[in-house]
Amino acid sequence: MHPLEQLRDEALREIAGAPDEKALEAARVKYLGKSGSISAWGEQMKSLGKEERPIVGQLLNEARNGVTAALEERAAKFRAQSESEALANIDISLPGTPHEIGSLHPLTQMLDRAIGIFRRMGFALADGPDIETEWHCFDALNTPPDHPARNEQDTFYLPDGRLLRTHTSTVQIRTMESAPPPIRVIAPGAAYRRDEVDATHSAQFHQIEGLYVDENVSVADLKGALEFFFHELLGPDTAVRFRPHYFPFTEPSFEIDVKSRALKSGEQWIEIAGSGMVHPAVFEEVNQARGDDTYDPEKWTGYAFGLGMDRLAMILFGIPDIRFFAQNDLRFLRQFA
Numbered sequence: 163m164h165p166l167e168q169l170r171d172e173a174l175r176e177i178a179g180a181p182d183e184k185a186l187e188a189a190r191v192k193y194l195g196k197s198g199s200i201s202a203w204g205e206q207m208k209s210l211g212k213e214e215r216p217i218v219g220q221l222l223n224e225a226r227n228g229v230t231a232a233l234e235e236r237a238a239k240f241r242a243q244s245e246s247e248a249l250a251n252i253d254i255s256l257p258g259t260p261h262e263i264g265s266l267h268p269l270t271q272m273l274d275r276a277i278g279i280f281r282r283m284g285f286a287l288a289d290g291p292d293i294e295t296e297w298h299c300f301d302a303l304n305t306p307p308d309h310p311a312r313n314e315q316d317t318f319y320l321p322d323g324r325l326l327r328t329h330t331s332t333v334q335i336r337t338m339e340s341a342p343p344p345i346r347v348i349a350p351g352a353a354y355r356r357d358e359v360d361a362t363h364s365a366q367f368h369q370i371e372g373l374y375v376d377e378n379v380s381v382a383d384l385k386g387a388l389e390f391f392f393h394e395l396l397g398p399d400t401a402v403r404f405r406p407h408y409f410p411f412t413e414p415s416f417e418i419d420v421k422s423r424a425l426k427s428g429e430q431w432i433e434i435a436g437s438g439m440v441h442p443a444v445f446e447e448v449n450q451a452r453g454d455d456t457y458d459p460e461k462w463t464g465y466a467f468g469l470g471m472d473r474l475a476m477i478l479f480g481i482p483d484i485r486f487f488a489q490n491d492l493r494f495l496r497q498f499a
């Protein structure tokens with residue numbers, strides 16, 4: 163037997179008999195380490211004759227491979243052993259640690275319900291930024307520079323002249339800037355006003371904006387769509403009332419009141435939305451921004467609405483104070499889980 167084969171067998175015996183990982187590592191160093199006895203044969207190769215070299219080369223390879231494989235096999239065995247020992251100490255019959263399961267915020271629940279109804283009516287979702295330009299929030303919506311809504315007392319202005327949008331109607335403009343009619347979108351989102359904060363006023367509130375632009379759209383379409391919406395949301399015996407109002411960006415304009423047994427307000431009319439037919443001046447502003455006459459007011463008509471979601475959620479769920487929505491009090495939130 164060649165001395166290399168003897169060396170290999172000696173190594174294999176030692177590995178097979180290694181009692182633990184430390185002994186195994188010692189064996190590896192002894193045979194395959196930098197100055198290990200098998201490795202030493204690699205150095206010796208240079209001094210061998212031409213005929214001997216390939217024979218020893220092959221034996222050396224076999225020895226290295228065999229010993230490496232044996233080391234790995236034994237190491238795997240030690241690993242498996244320590245894993246099963248660790249598992250043996252775990253009592254799998256003990257109850258686990260329960261995860262805390264969260265739930266949707268009542269406003270999110272309200273929005274989801276409303277969005278679901280509009281989606282069934284074929285409305286697509288649109289959105290825009292909370293930080294807006296004055297133009298998107300006011301000028302494009304036919305709101306003159308001296309309009310009280312633009313006042314610094316009502317609007318949060320940023321130092322660079324932009325503002326926190328005071329309504330989601332900004333998304334009407336953004337949608338028409340980027341796509342031609344027909345348009346049928348809703349845009350749920352937050353809006354901001356510098357109100358005195360109390361039980362019914364918050365600096366941040368939530369709306370669902372709606373915009374429908376097509377040929378021959380009329381007030382009848384607006385009424386039909388919103389009546390359907392409120393009947394779906396609050397039940398078929400809900401009464402819906404359109405009351406003449408004024409918004410710069412719609413003409414005619416209406417405020418929408420609802421009365422429903424589903425609402426904690428009972429027999430009282432609740433003012434819940436602003437709406438109206440898109441003002442031709444809004445189409446003209448959009449055309450100017452687009453640099454074309456895609457929204458020709460002689461050809462296209464449309465309706466728009468803005469629903470106040472906080473109010474609706476409060477009356478539907480019987481929430482007495484709008485500030486609860488933002489206080490993150492689990493005693494409040496858990497009631498809607």
Ligand code: PHE
Nearest residue numbers: 329331436437438466467468
């Ligand atoms: N933007 C109006 C508001 O916040 C509501 C509205 C939207 C009115 C669309 C008409 C059309 O009060």
